[in-house]
Amino acid sequence: MGISRDSRHKRRATGGRMPIHKKKRKYEMARQPSMTKMGSKMIKLVRGRGGNLKYRALRIDFGNYCWGSEKIARKAKILDVVYNASNNELVRTKTIVKNCIVQIDATPFRAWYIKQYNKKLGKTAKEEPK
Numbered sequence: 001m002g003i004s005r006d007s008r009h010k011r012r013a014t015g016g017r018m019p020i021h022k023k024k025r026k027y028e029m030a031r032q033p034s035m036t037k038m039g040s041k042m043i044k045l046v047r048g049r050g051g052n053l054k055y056r057a058l059r060i061d062f063g064n065y066c067w068g069s070e071k072i073a074r075k076a077k078i079l080d081v082v083y084n085a086s087n088n089e090l091v092r093t094k095t096i097v098k099n100c101i102v103q104i105d106a107t108p109f110r111a112w113y114i115k116q117y118n119k120k121l122g123k124t125a126k127e128e129p130k
Contacts (some may be wrong), residue, residue, distance in 0.1 A: 001124065002029065003026075003029075003030040004024060004028050004030060005028050005029070005030065006024065006025075006028040008020055008021075008022070011074050027028070027049060027120045031046070033057045034058060034114040035058075035095050036057045036058060036059065036060055036097070037044055037058070037060075037093070037094060037116055038060070038061060038078060038080075038081070038094045038096065039059035039060070039061060040059060040061055041059065041060055041061060041062075042055075042057070042059040042060075043055050043056065043057050045059055045108065056129065057096075060078070060096060061077060061078060062076065062078065063075070063078055063102075063104070066077075067100070067109055070109075070113075072112060074108035074109055074112065076105050076106070076107075077104065077105040078096065078102050078103055079103045079104060080094070080102065080103040081094045081098070081101075081102050081103075082102060082103050083097060083101040084097065084099075084100040086099075092113065099114070106122075108122075
C-alpha cells in the first residue's frame with residue numbers, strides 16, 4: 001500500500017465522501033522516517049524528483065548548534081538526547097529528530113567565549129579564596 005501524501009482520501013467539509021477520480025501519483029509518494037540515531041556518521045542518498053539527491057542521516061554524532069544570545073554557531077558533538085515533546089520513546093531509543101532537546105559538548109562555545117571576552121566560563125570561573 002505505501003505511505004501517501006495525497007488529499008484525495010479526505011472527506012468534504014460537509015462530511016460527505018469524495019469520489020476518487022484518479023490513481024495514486026509518483027509525486028504524492030512519501031517515505032519511511034529515517035529515525036536518526038546517535039553514532040558514527042552514516043548517510044543514505046535518496047533520489048528525488050528531477051534526479052536531485054537528498055541526504056538521509058541514519059546515524060550522526062555531530063551537529064551545527066547555535067548560542068542564540070551570543071549569535072554564534074559551532075559544530076558540536078552530540079552527547080545525549082534529553083527530551084522530546086512528541087514521544088518519550090524517542091528519548092529512550094536516543095532518536096534525533098527536529099525540535100528534540102539534545103545535550104552537546106560545550107568545548108567549542110567555551111573556547112569562543114574565552115577568546116571573545118577573555119573570561120573563563122562555567123564552574124571554574126568562580127573566584128578562588130586567597
